[in-house]
Amino acid sequence: MGKEENLTDYRVGFLKGADECTKVIRSIDWNQTSLGAPNNWPQSLKTTLSILLSAKVPMALFWGPEYIQFHNDSYVSELSWETRHEAKIGQAAADSHTRNWPCIKPLVDLVIADGEGLYIEDLSFNFCYSAVVDETDSVAGVIITYLDSSSKTGDVSNAEERLRMASDATGIGSWDIDLNCNSITYTPTLMELLGMDRDDRLTLEEINALTHPNDKSITDSALMCALETGYYHCESRIVWLDDSVHWMSSTGKVIYDEYEFPSRLLGTTVDITENKIEQMEKNDFIAIASHELKTPLTSIKAYVQMLKSGRRLDDPDYVINLATRAESQVNRMTKLIYSFLDMSRIESGHVDLQMEPFMLDDLISEVVKDYMIHTSTHALLFSPGIAEKIEGDRSRIGQVIDNLVSNAIKYSPLSKMVEISSMTVGEEAIVSIKDYGIGIDHKHQSKVFERFYRADDQKARNAVGFGIGLYLSADIMKRHNGGIWIESAPGEGTTFHFSLPLSRS
Amino acid sequence: MSKLIQVIEDDEAIRDVIEYILQQSEFEVNVAANAREFKINLFNTLPDLILMDVKLPDGDGIQLCKQLKQSLDTRHIPVIIMSAHAPAEASSKEASADDFISKPFDLNELLKRIEAQLA
The missing domain is CATH 3.30.450.20 (PAS domain)
Known part of the structure; x- marks a missing residue:
């Protein structure tokens, strides 16, 4: 039987359409297939196909135990990623639907078994599976309707x-x-x-x-x-x-x-402002730190050169004096290096406190005595006033006192005195360190405890010191549940106070 | 008569050691720990050479040098700037300083530079 004959034969009822897929159906010699000639197909299949072929949404039908495939023009144009459609119509899905069949078959089987439809959402299409019941009241086929879902998610x-x-x-x-x-x-x-x-x-x-x-x-x-x-x-x-x-x-x-x-x-x-500022602060810190380390190094180098010159080596006092001075500068460098390390410990959160009860006034006296030996420019006056012990890390708190005293001396070059006092207020011990120096103006006062902070004005910028001392001190106080604060007026001087809880329990 | 050198240095240890070394080399030495002391010294006697640190608690050695070089009374006095801060070398040139020595320095080198300026 030729193709022309087929066309005439099947140009009946549901196969009258002029669409491409209907033409393909008409061109097939159905007598060579298990379905036989279209005029003998069950009415349920004919009705389903008449709906499918005229539908303007992509639809496919899998019919009978062999899952014979049918689809419409819309399916061809919308699902162009599928293989050539002419080859699929009238063929068993297992042979024709090569790419997707392994995914589709279990769903089709489920619909056939349950007789109920399915709705599957996917990235570019939502799939609507519907059962087609034939004249024997059993599910003979499954229609898949492809609904474009890209308007919601995909385009x-x-x-x-x-x-x-x-x-x-x-x-x-x-x-x-x-x-x-x-x-x-x-x-x-x-x-x-x-x-x-x-x-x-x-x-x-x-x-x-x-x-x-x-x-x-x-x-x-x-x-x-x-x-x-x-x-x-x-x-x-x-x-x-x-x-x-x-x-x-x-x-x-x-x-x-x-x-x-x-x-x-x-x-x-x-x-990137925050990163930039941090980067600039780090560069500043390196510049200031290297300056601070070179200062004691300058005098150490001089002492060593004086000893190396061989002059006056027969004078023990001279030699001992130079060695003592060199030692004190080495100690100064050591302190600096420890504060760099403390800083990185704070940043990484590894600060351990050795808590013990001790007399705060004794510690202050020790620090003051030490400064009096090495300082010729300032007199240090200490008025003790705490009769009770406090609980804390003695060496860390000593570091705070040392830092505040050294700042007081550093930032009051034109005065001759630093006053230190301590007292008890309620449940707290309060220590104050007062200088009569250059002072800090109000807008900078809250920032002095920040990392790398140094007053931005010319006078303070040229003063030695590198803004981590107060940052370290504030951190140590925080870890002791204490406080640290500042009172200052430019040109009149600065008082730093810190407070620690008394050990009364 | 021996030459007078004015030293301005805020670090006590460095100041003492420079003073001692210069005295050993038969110089007269005046020391100042800050800009204010330096100005008082300058008011009393003009030195033959000024050896000056950059970072001072109450001022800036670079600015002081500029002022000295602008004043008719002091512009002839050689100024050697010393600093541990490397970029200070460029700014000391801008301030018309006669020489720059970086810290830490060699004592013999320091004396050589001073003698070169006084020759």
Whole structure:
């Protein structure tokens, strides 16, 4: 039997349609299959096919014990990722549906066994499995309807939107610069990074004008470099309208047009101010620490050279004097190095306290006596006033007193006196160390206990010392459930107080 | 008559050792622990050479040097700046200092530099 004959034969009822899949069904010699000629098919199959072939959503039918496959035009166009459809219609699914059949078959079998439909959600399609009951009241086939689910989750614009939301949430501003007309589009986060409202609209020119004047050359050369290499990277400062300065890191990629000319620059910007400040503080710290270590080293080197010269070696007093001085500078360096180590211990949380009850006034007297031996510039006056013991780490608290006394001397070069007093107030012991030095103005007072903090003005900047002493002291006090605070007026002097709970239990 | 050297250094140990070494080399020495003491000394006697630290508790050696080099009374006095802070070398040049010596220094090198300025 020829194809033309088939076409005429089957051009009846449900097979009258002009759609491609109906044409394929008409061209098949059904007498060679287990289903036989279409006019002899059960009414249930004919009805199902008439619905399926005229449906405008992708549908497939698996019929009978061999799972003979049928589908419609919509299935062909929407599921183009499937293999050639002509080969599948009229064939057993196991032979034709090569790619997906192993996944589909168990579901089809389930529907046939239960007679109930299934609804499966997937990334790009939701699948609706329905049972087709034949004239013998048994499930003879399963229809799968493919419902496009991309409007909810899958399409490209949605993916972009989700990416944008994710980058917004992490504080990343995205932007797209049209290099031909010098215009920019961006996400609202970029505006926030620039200190604007999320809804503000700025031109590229206005955004560029926010760059710190000293960093303009950096951003210009980053752009030149991007046009050559295709990649943009720049770390520069932005000045907000309130004059505050913020570090930004921007990374981007050049997009080329069909003539290989750079047409767009796509990129992201993040605020790196905190990292930058930390980095600068660390650099400062290294500079200050190396300066502090070189100072005792300078006198040690001099003492050693004087001994090496061989002069006056027959004078024991001279030799002992030089060696004693050298030793005291070595001790000073040791103290410095220990405070570096303490600092890294604090950062990593490994500070152990050796708690014991002791008389605080005795400890203060020891520190004061030690300073009186080595200090010729200042007199230290101590008025003790605590009759009870406190519980704490004696050497750590000694470190705090030492640090506060050394600061008092350091920051009062023109005065001759430091006053130390102690007293009991309620359940606490309070120690005060008062100098008549340069003082600290109000706005800097709360910051002196921060890591690496040093007063920013010229006078204090040139004073020796490296801002970790007070940071360490504040940490030690905190671990003792004590407190540390400051009273100061510029030009009049500073008083540091610290408090510790008395050991009355 | 021996030459007078004015030393400005806030670190007591370094100040003492420089004073001793210069005296051993037959110099007259005036010492100051800070900018204020230095200005008082300068008011009394002009030295033949100034040896100065940068970080002072009440001032900045670089700024002091600039002032000295701008004043008609003191611009002829050689100034040697000493510092443990490496970038100070560049700023001491800007301040027209005659020489710079970095800490820790060699005592013989220090004496050589001083003698070169006084020659």
